[in-house]
Amino acid sequence: MVMGVMEGSDALHPSQGMREVDKQFLAAPVKSAVDKFQLVPEFIKVRGLVKEHLDSFNYFITTDIKKIVEANNFVRCTFDDKVYLRYLKVSVGKPSVVKDGITDEMNPQQCRLGEMTYSAPICVDIEYCNGSYGHIVHPQVKKGVVIGRMPIMLRSSHCVLFGKDEEELAKLGECPLDPGGYFVVKGNEKVILIQEQLSKNRIIIDKDKKGCIQASIMSSTSMTKAKTTLVMEKEKIYLNLNSFTSKVPIMVVMKAMGMETDQEVVQMLGRDPQYAALLLPSMEDCSNLGIYTRKQALAFLDKKHRKWNNSNNSNNRKDDGGALGVLRDIFIATIQVKDDDFHRKCAYVVVMLRRMMDAYLNKDALDDKDYIGNKRLELSGTLMALLFEDLFKTMNTGLVAYSDNLLNKSSRSTKFDISQHISREDITNGLERSLSTGNWNLARFKMDKKGATQIVSRLSFIAAYGYMTKISPQFEKSRKVSGPRALQPSQWGMLCPCDTPEGEQCGLVKNLSLMTHVTTDEEEGPIITLCTNLGVEDLSLLSGEELHSPSSYLIMLNGSILGKHRRPQLFATSMRKLRRAGKISDFVSVHVNEKQRCVYIASDGGRVCRPLVIADNGVSRIKHHHMKELKDGIRNFDSFLREGLIEYLDVNEENNTLIALYEGEATSDTTHIEIEPFTILGVCAGLIPFPHHNQSPRNTYQCAMGKQAMGNIAYNQLCRMDTLIYLLVYPQRPLLTTRTIELVGYDKLGAGQNATVAVMSYSGYDIEDAIVMNKSSLDRGFGRCIVMKRHTAVYQKYANTSEQFSTPSRAPHDRERNQLLDNDGLASPGEIIRHQDLYFQKLVPENANISVNAHPSNIKYRPSRQTYKGAEGEAAVVDRVALCSDKRNNLSVKFMIRHTRRPEVGDKFSSRHGQKGVCGTIVQQEDFPFSERGICPDLIMNPHGFPSRMTVGKMIELLGSKAGVSCGRFHFGSAFGEPSGHADKVEDISATLVKHGFCYNGKDFLYSGITGTPLQAYIFMGPIYYQKLKHMVMDKMHARGMGPRQLITRQPTEGRSKNGGLRVGEMERDCLIAYGASNLIYERLMISSDPFEVQVCRKCGLLGYENHKTKAKVCSTCKNGDNISSMKLPYACKLLFQEIQSMNIVPKLTLADS
Amino acid sequence: MEGASYQRFPKVKIRELKDDYAKFELRETDASMANALRRVMIAEVPTIAIDLVEIEVNSSVLGDEFIAHRLGLIPLTSERAMSMRFSRDCDACDGDGQCEFCSVEFHLRAKCINDQTLDVTSKDLYSSDHTVVPVDFSDSSSGFENPEDQRGITIVKLRKGQELRLRAIARKGIGKDHAKWSPAATVTFMYEPEIHINEEMMETLSLEEKTSVVESSPTKVFGINPHTQQVEVVDPEAYTYDDEVLKKVEAMGKPGLVEIYAKEDSFIFTVESTGAVKASQLLLNAIEVLKQKLDAVRLSEDTVEGDDQFGELGAHMRGGG
Incomplete structure (x- = not known):
């Protein structure tokens, strides 16, 4: 990707460049930078921040599910082939719950509270025939048969929240700022992480472990999934395929596919003799084997063909047709072979060979596996589709097996009806299980993924967002390689350069940037027709020699060869024009690779792309009036897209562009202009003010820490029943904001407070990043937080009895113990609860297995109680008590217990610049330094935190916030925002400070609070947004x-x-x-x-015992007590002796006098 | 060791006095005295604040302890505080803090019955003692333009059907224990600056240079007399000891053009009160408390504890006994 201004070329030919530019200047309207920032909020508005998840899921639920059902729509009994069932139509309904046979509408908040799954029925229309012993029966049709329940992603097109405004969402108990994109499974919020993978059906040239050049392709079709590798070993080229027992010379494969003469292959490879020369060893190898004809080649391959001993597999592969079948169906399965015409497949192999040879001749032609353009992101829709397909097939085979079994029975009491035996549980449970455990174990697709889902942690609002953008890696973490961990230049604008965890996952787990979109699959048919219309010569019409003729370029669509085109640039431009005109989808990418002499067209899903402003000869298509119309609400983001002012580019297509960062920097070669530079960062990094002034790892630390900060979780935070909620009592919005903060809603759900910080040394309790806090500030509510914990109690149901409510006794001696409990045995809301207090009491039947006939009055109960275990000496409050039925339909009671805490020594705090520290000491306000304006800091930070951390951004934040409080305007610190006005410049901030009587450098003249004398130095003091992190001493000490x-x-x-x-x-x-x-x-x-006194027999060295009653010491081996000594040894030691003895080894103790 | 008398007679000159604001000069004393006064004003002048809350009904969105904390921070008029007893050493109620000598009872009853959100404010607190009430800002001079809008300090907002009913007990306390008992919003002082302009040297400067000197100070300390075009000190107290002028003068190559010293024995105090006590009363109370503290020191003169506690200082106070 080329960025920025092409200074070099202009400098070389000043006269020529000037003339060109001049012409444009005369032709174009007056060029002035248009503020395109407004597009970002507009983009977020139409798209939301998790559109990729929603799009992917919507695609699955509206399109993909139909394809899956259609592909497997016919089920026939093996016992009686008149009995069949055909799926006609499939659709997913509205989320609902079935309770006692009544279907009720359902919303996500109900599911969270009631531990239910937010799911909708999958309905199919079926046509079936029950066939009755040779009689011809007309097929019957049944509509709306429920085959299972599909968990619904929140805010997707099938969700009840879809398209609702803020008020309607509030009525449904939902937070309008919540992004959605996750599922609610059994009351837990589960998100399917984005999975990163190497792209499928693409040729990847790289080196294997031995350093041999190899071309590999992961072919994946709806039928098969196989990896094909061509390896160049000692100048000879082989094919590696799982279906063959060992590597096979490539020329044999070519011959088996019908290219019997070497000349044909060489011709296809191109005229250049160096390629033919490279193929020569392989050809020799083939002739040494004595293979000259197709027949011989196939016979050779048949011997290599791996026979599947597994009976299961041999069943499935009855008609695999030996080696030919392998070549047809498994070898590069993407290229389908019709009527034994292997021409396309041969051409493909030759293209692979040619690319390998290019790489052999020129090392630059190797592909980079870490290049984002070679990667695909698998989203929830794709994963759900795989899972559903597997379950659907399982259900159908189950149906066949069950029907066969039934029909096999000689006597049946009821009439056979195949439609009755569709099991709904398979799909429902399968989907639910995979979502809640995260195990995607699909034998059918050779897939075994663990940890694909995670619980959305609601520690803070930002943490929840972080889960939606997280990309989990393809590699296992143990690999100690730096390549995949390194920052890729192609990541620009697509993946956040800051947001990655520290430690073993560093660089492997990534996060999406603000404006990234992930594509979904697109129909190929129209694109192929379009290409043909634009003059692509179809591959089948080309002779072998034309394949690599130098006058034309290959056209590849989604990895397969479409044909050739003589004017590739013209072709690409026209394709792009058509895309901008909306004739083909926005997300189709066209990219010309000059080195490989190919034009790649991609319409597959999982590519990352981002919007950019189109520029014609360096002049932005977006003009002032466009932005004005946007402001007036006449336009929206989609109209910009529709009118071809903006387009989505994926990583590969970016290689054909010259993108200017700002309009002013555009030259005549510029094709695109960035919308806003700060969008290269993700959500978490977007919270940092002035991140471009910080040392890079600091931003990374903050990305991890922002997720642990306490604050507001959601608007519905007080209605949630999570196991643990951390809230801040007085959260504030940061004085120094960024555009991302506003876009995400962090200003509405903040997680921190603006503390006045003095950067100075004080009291000595501030070493190692500790901070000194002002007691009065803490009294007034700084850093005060609420910790809510959920405690659950269940009334268990047994066969014939169940646990009962219990009325606590109010007798004088019980009164105190039971004082929290209401008459139903549950603690009542608002009661103060301390350590060891009773909060729940129930009656448990003494005998659970009582007979049915027992009279209720005969059942004996005993009370069972639960006590609260909290910090000693702390008073918590019962916040809420909720009753609901749990998974096993037992009545469960949930208590939310709330504990308000003020900061204490050892609590962890952090600014937004990766500078964490614990509270070192708390000091009275009168001892704190003060300025002559009467300003007294809330906390004191040690200046030693700055030199090694180099967090200049924090200093600018302090200055900016100080100016902000003085002039009453929120200041901005968006990343790279100074040129475009989204970050205030230090000069301007200083001017504001001076205007309000502060020193320009933010330093104040302070007096010591202890002595009243002036401090020796000017103190850098002002507000900084501080976060309280969830790690508190109370939970740890x-x-x-x-x-x-x-x-x-x-x-x-x-x-x-x-x-x-x-x-x-x-x-x-x-x-x-x-x-x-x-x-x-x-x-x-x-x-x-564990001290323990043992009796040791001095004679035999074994352990004896002391008779408890007679106090006599006896050695059980010697049968007497003559030589017993008693001594102390660890009980674990005695245990070890006994264990060893049990293994028939005798440990003996030899005692010496002490 | 014969103790010399360090006795001085500080002078106070009041510059500005409002109910909640005072500005005065304290002269002929040193920083220890000034700082002692400041510290006492912040932390040891007693006021009355809500200390115990019994909640009867709370169906608001805020938790009980949240509301209790907010109630505690509401300033109450505390003219009586000096004469009141601390509930810990109140004999009348054995220190449980429920009697009239050491406590004031408040009641709050609020329920929202219509669709409009109801703001429960400090005005909804009903006191059992008319001398101890939530501070009313509506009539103060520094207050709001329209007293009708000012409904006191918001405690909680209620929506339809929510209710708050509670009994609160206010007690006497000092800011050292909790900031809610601190009567001072701001207490600060500065050394009085003494600014000398070397007139002769100043004459050598051009008008531009003069303006640059004047503008180098972030605060408006200097000005140029429009008639004489001379640089003069407009407001010496606006000087924040930022050294900017001195640096400027240095950079111009004219050291000594302006010289600024801090008067070691002269302080300008700014006191802002929360409204619990009038600013003037706050100062007087502070002096009273300070006297009591010194008395306590003097009374413990002969005791061994006195020696332990004050060490050499104790011996010094006794005049080298």
């Missing part, structure tokens, strides 16, 4: 003296949740040994762990 022990080893338990001990591990032990602190080791490893 842990200490124990005595406590619970494990049952078998009698050692202290492990982990905070079990009130466990702190382990002196091996390394700590080593230190103590090295130091010689033997008594400490003795104490830590035995006395405070």
Whole structure:
């Protein structure tokens, strides 16, 4: 991709360039930069931020599902072939719930609260014939048969939220800022992550492990999925195919496909003798094998053909026709062979050969696997389609098997009706299971994916967004290669350069940029017709020699050869013109590859693309009046697209363009102009003000931390019943905003507060990034947060009984314990609840397996209680109590328990620049420094945080916010926004500061609050947006003296949740040994762990015992108590001896006098 | 060791005085004195604030403790605070803080019955004591243009059907314990600057240079007399000790053109009150509290604790006993 201004060429030919430009200047209207920013919000408005998910799912549910059903629409019984069933039509209805036989409309919020799946029925029209023992029966038609339930993606075209405005959404209990794009499965919000893959049906030339050049193609059709590889090993070229037991010389394959003479192959390869020379060793190899005819070649291949021993497979491949069948159906399956005409396939192989040889002659011709243009993103629709297809086929085979079984029976009581036996559970459960576990285990498609779905974490609003744009990698993380992790230049504008996790997943997990769109599959038929009309010579009409004739270019559509064209540039331009005119889809990409002498047309799904403004000879097509019309609401984004002012380009087509960043930088060669540069960042990186002034990893850290910041989750946050919700009591919108913040809605659902920060050293409790906080600020609500935890209780149902409500006793001695409980045994909302308080009580039948006949009064119950486990000494409040039925239809009670916390020493805070720190100490306001205006900071940050981190953006944020508060205008800090006015310049900010009586550099003259004397230096002070992160000491601090022990080893338990001990591990032990602190080791490893007194027999060295009653010490081996000594050793040690003894090994203790 | 007398007689000159704002000069004393006064005003002048809330009904969107926190931060008129008892050492009620000597009871009842959102504000708080009421900003001079619009401090907003009913008890306290008891919104002081312009040197400058000197200060400290075209000090107190003028003068190659010193013994105080106590009263109360604290120090003169607590300072106060 070429970016920016072509300064070089202009400088070389100044006179020529000038003349050209001059002409245009005279012809074109006065050139002034048009502010195209308004397009971004417009784009977001029509598209939403997760359009790729919605589009993909919509495509599946409206188009793809029909294709799948149509492809497998006929089911015939093997027992009686008169019995059949044909699917005529399929459609997905509106989301609904069936309860007690009544179908009811349903909305997502109900599903979240009621632990249901948000799904819609899949209805089919069927035609079926029950055929009755030779009688001819007319086929019957049934309409609207439900074959299963399809989970519906929120905000998709089938969702009840589709097209609703804010008020209607509020009525449905939905947050208008929520992007949708996820599913609600059993009450959990699940998102299908975008999966990154190497593109299918494309030739990829690269090197294998041994350094041999190979051409591989992953062919995937609706029938088969196979990888074909051509390898060049020691100058000879072989074919590697799974169906063959070993590699096969390529010339043999060519001969088997009917190209019997070497001349034909060489001719197809092109006239250049160097290609023929490269093929020579392969030809020799073939003749050495003595293969000259097609018959011989096929016989040779038949021997290599892998026989499938598996009975299952041999059944399916009954008619595979040996090696010829493999060549026909599996070898480059994308090219379909009709009537044994292998011409197309041969041509394709030759093209692959030629590309390999190009790569051999010139290393630059190798393909880059990490290049985004060679990748496809698989979205929820594609994955759901695969899953549905598999389940649908399973259902049909199940139907056949069941019908066969029934028909096989000699006597049947009821009339056979095939339509009755369509199982709805298969599809419903299959879809639900895969969505909730994330396992896409489809044997049919050789697919075994784990972790394809994730729960949408509602830690913060931004975290939820982050899940929608996350792309999970194709490689396993263990690989220690840098290639796929590196930032790709082709990523520009498509994938966010900042947003990636740290650690092992670094660079592999990526996130989409703001304006990225992912395509869905497009019909190929019209494009082929169009190409032919535009003068593409069909491949079948070409002779072998013409294939690589230098005068024309190959035309490839979605990886297969369409034909040739003599004027490729003209062809590409006309295709693009047609696309801009709307004759073909916006997302069809046309790109001319001069090196490969090919024109690639792509209409397949999963390509990433983005909108760009079209420029003619460097003059933007968007003029001022267009933007004005947009402002007046006459236009929208779609009309810009329709009128050919804007178009979507994918990564490959970008290679044919010259994109100017700004209109002013465009030259006569420029073909496109960026809409706004900050759209190269994603949602999470878009929150950072002035990210282009920061050191790059800082932005990456912030992308990870923004997801942990507490704030508002959604407008419906108080109606949600999540397991854990973190909220901020007084969230604010950042004083220094960015355009992305406004577009995403972060200004409405903020996660932080504008704190006045003084950058200075104070008290010594601020080392290692710790911050000093002002106690009065905390008193007034700074950093105060609410933690809501869900506690659940269930009334279990048994065969004939069930657990019952219980009225708590109000007797004097019980009153205190039961004071939180209402008469139904549930804690009532608003009650203050402390550690160990009772919040739930029920009656459990003492005998669950009671007989049906038992009189209700005879069933005995005992009470069962649940107590609250929270931090000791803290008071929480029962916020809400909700009753609903759970998955097993038991009555379940959910308690939301709310705990309000003020910041304490050790809580974690962070600014928006990857600068996290814990609260080091809390200081009284009067001790804090103050300015003569009376300004006193909310927190003090140590200046040592700056030099090594180089977060200049944070300093500019401080300046900008300070100017913002003084003049009363929100300042902006969008990425790269200074030239276009979306970020305030430091000069302007300083001028504003000076205007309001501050120093231009943001430094203030402060007095010490302790002594009242002026501080030695001017202090850099102003507001910075601070986030409180979810890590709080209260949830982490842990200490124990005595406590619970494990049952078998009698050692202290492990982990905070079990009130466990702190382990002196091996390394700590080593230190103590090295130091010689033997008594400490003795104490830590035995006395405070698991001391145990044992009786040891000095004679046999085995353990004896002490008779509890007689106090006599006996050795059970020696049968006497003569030589018993008692000693202490760790219980675990004693256990080890006994375990060893059980294996018939005798451990003996030899005692010495101490 | 004979203690010399450090006694001085500070002078106070009041420049500006409003109910909630005061500006005065404090002269002939040092920073320790000025800072002590500032610290006491912020943290130790007692006021009354809501400390205990009993919620009867709360069906609003905000949680109980959320509302309680908001109630606590509402400033209450606290002229009585100095004479009131702290509930922890109130004999009448054994320190449980429910008696008239140490507490004031408030009631709030609000229910929204129509479709319009109801703002529950500090005006809906009914006090059992007419001397202790939520601060009313509507009639203050610095307030709002239309007193009708000003309905006090919003506590919570209710929609139709929501209700809030509670009983709140206000107690005396100091800002050190919680910021809600702090009577001061802003207490700050600055050293009085002393600005000398070297007139002779200034005469050598052109008008342009003079303006550049004047404009180098971010605040309006200097001005040019339109008649004499001389640089003069317009407002010395606008100077923020930013050194910009000095740097400018240095850069012009005329060091000593302007010289600025801070007067070590002269302070200009700005006090803004939350409305709980009048600004003037705040100062007087602060002095009173400061006196009490010094008395406490003096009373513990002979005790061993006194020595432990104050160490050398104690010995010093006793005049080298």
